Amino acid sequence: MSAIRHPGRALAEAVTVVVAGVVAFPLFWMVLTAVKPPDEVVSSALPWTTRPTLDSFVRALTVQDFGRYFLNSVIVAVAVVALSMLVAFLAAAALTRLRFRGRTTMLVMLLVVQMVPVEALTVPLFFLMRSVGQSVPAFGLNHLGSLVLVHLAFSLPFSIWMLRGFVAAVPVELEEAATLDGASRFRFLWGVLFPLVAPGLVATSVLSFIHAWNDFLFAKTFIISAADAQTLPLALQVFVKPDQNDWGAVMAGSTLMTIPVLVFFVLVQRRLVTGLAGSVKG
Amino acid sequence: MTAGRGQGRTALAYLSPALLVLVALLGYPVYQLVVISFFDYGQEQVSGGAPLEFLGLGNYSALLGSAKFWSVLGQTVAFAAVCVLGTLVVGAALAVLATRVRPWARTCLFLAALGAWATPAVAGSTIWLFLFDANFGLVNTVLGLDGFSWTYGKWTAFGLVAAEVVWCSFPFVMITLYAGIRAIPAEVLEAAALDGASTRRAARSVVLPLLRPLLIVVTIQSIIWDFKVFTQVYVMTGGGGIAGRNLVLNVYAYQEAFAASEYGLGAAIGVVTTLILLAITVFYLRALRRSGEVL
Numbered sequence: 307m308s309a310i311r312h313p314g315r316a317l318a319e320a321v322t323v324v325v326a327g328v329v330a331f332p333l334f335w336m337v338l339t340a341v342k343p344p345d346e347v348v349s350s351a352l353p354w355t356t357r358p359t360l361d362s363f364v365r366a367l368t369v370q371d372f373g374r375y376f377l378n379s380v381i382v383a384v385a386v387v388a389l390s391m392l393v394a395f396l397a398a399a400a401l402t403r404l405r406f407r408g409r410t411t412m413l414v415m416l417l418v419v420q421m422v423p424v425e426a427l428t429v430p431l432f433f434l435m436r437s438v439g440q441s442v443p444a445f446g447l448n449h450l451g452s453l454v455l456v457h458l459a460f461s462l463p464f465s466i467w468m469l470r471g472f473v474a475a476v477p478v479e480l481e482e483a484a485t486l487d488g489a490s491r492f493r494f495l496w497g498v499l500f501p502l503v504a505p506g507l508v509a510t511s512v513l514s515f516i517h518a519w520n521d522f523l524f525a526k527t528f529i530i531s532a533a534d535a536q537t538l539p540l541a542l543q544v545f546v547k548p549d550q551n552d553w554g555a556v557m558a559g560s561t562l563m564t565i566p567v568l569v570f571f572v573l574v575q576r577r578l579v580t581g582l583a584g585s586v587k588g
Numbered sequence: 589m590t591a592g593r594g595q596g597r598t599a600l601a602y603l604s605p606a607l608l609v610l611v612a613l614l615g616y617p618v619y620q621l622v623v624i625s626f627f628d629y630g631q632e633q634v635s636g637g638a639p640l641e642f643l644g645l646g647n648y649s650a651l652l653g654s655a656k657f658w659s660v661l662g663q664t665v666a667f668a669a670v671c672v673l674g675t676l677v678v679g680a681a682l683a684v685l686a687t688r689v690r691p692w693a694r695t696c697l698f699l700a701a702l703g704a705w706a707t708p709a710v711a712g713s714t715i716w717l718f719l720f721d722a723n724f725g726l727v728n729t730v731l732g733l734d735g736f737s738w739t740y741g742k743w744t745a746f747g748l749v750a751a752e753v754v755w756c757s758f759p760f761v762m763i764t765l766y767a768g769i770r771a772i773p774a775e776v777l778e779a780a781a782l783d784g785a786s787t788r789r790a791a792r793s794v795v796l797p798l799l800r801p802l803l804i805v806v807t808i809q810s811i812i813w814d815f816k817v818f819t820q821v822y823v824m825t826g827g828g829g830i831a832g833r834n835l836v837l838n839v840y841a842y843q844e845a846f847a848a849s850e851y852g853l854g855a856a857i858g859v860v861t862t863l864i865l866l867a868i869t870v871f872y873l874r875a876l877r878r879s880g881e882v883l
Contacts, residue, residue: 319693322685326693329755330700332715333707335726339718348724393605400602404595412603419614423865425816425838426858429845430620431613459613462606491598520708522819527846539710543823546714553718560711571706 339557347554362554375541383518386457387511398469419463448532461514472506512570538563629852647856664836671814674754679761701759709819716752742833768802808872837861
């Protein structure tokens, strides 16, 4: 491509780089503030620091107990991912591989359910978790189990829908061959199909993980009075107080919360983009 | 494959865990949301100190008769409209820009956008609050506006939240539209050029119609998403602003239910929000079908 065909390309690239800088700036400022020494956090507008320190991270982890909340968030997200992948894999296998009455209805229902604005369900879910907690405390209010349950439910329709495509991509002949070789349906499911669908499981679980990890509304609704069962978003929001902020530690906390998601996003970005374009086109 | 009862039974076994979870934790709550919205459900009823009183549509008539509900609804629509418009304009402009530059510049842009997209809503809101902090924020330091509070005034607060929402939601629009533009076969554009169409003409008469289905989809997605923004509004305005002047429907429902212990009223607001979103979705799907597009 010649410069004559693209006379404005240099200008376009300059604009692109400036825009990229502006878009990335809040994240850059977050990390920079997190590693600045305390006196520079509020006084220096310079976009660098000559005295980087991990002080703010130490304060966030010790004084504000962010390690605990980080762990809570990890527990919830990992439990949601493990359970939803197991349940969604079974459902996706049934919906793709088996012929049964009501199959189409179920597929349509899965699409409809995805349109329910879960934010509107805080009140009924609050009461549901309240009664669940009366018999099984670990899954009731003020316990991480309640968050695992609701995020499992929220992530299932989408996960089943996405996994269906991956299961369908495995040739049917493979199942026939496995059956001829005498493999039971159970063997085929876990020994053959499961490993083959693994890439799809990874992509799907990353999205489930991010949803559970980022949740603020339900954590705020369910974890009312148990400080030790708070998750990161909740802790961070409580942490930000008007007028008397330790911004260095707040930004360190934000960084701790953002990094896992950033890493996962970069890992699956290609699949995410093609998946989105595919779902839009398909 | 052998069809028959055997497969039906296996299917049921495979599907039962998913069905159980979905019915118990999505289906039943949706039903309960509607039921609760018909009752006077307050603190006394929750603690068992007073019997439940069936109000029928009482919560709804109280809601529709209150000036606050209508002003919150108006604010929600205006806020969502600004966010959707901002997201679409920025996303579409940058998608086009991305097709005009070499891969290195595009990678820069996409990495930055991916970062904004990936940032958890609470973290993003916190960062923006810090950038626009009255006394210690970089923006005020640079602009020389020391002590000016962006979150105090109703409109500056809404503007700040909208800016954060656009920041974290334009990447979805940009990347989807970019993929859409790239998916247009080169021959189509060459044919247009051979027929003597200018770049502008080709963009309007060839690219735009081809992108229409995709544009409609990202628009619906954005409307649905921006209409129910909760985290950003809650975190950045401290739960809906001073005297609730920065409330949007979802935050309003939350405050009525969990701060004022008016669970019935909160549920009614939830039902209204759901119905509005449903209407938007149906409206667009019909518009899509009428124009002969297949989703």
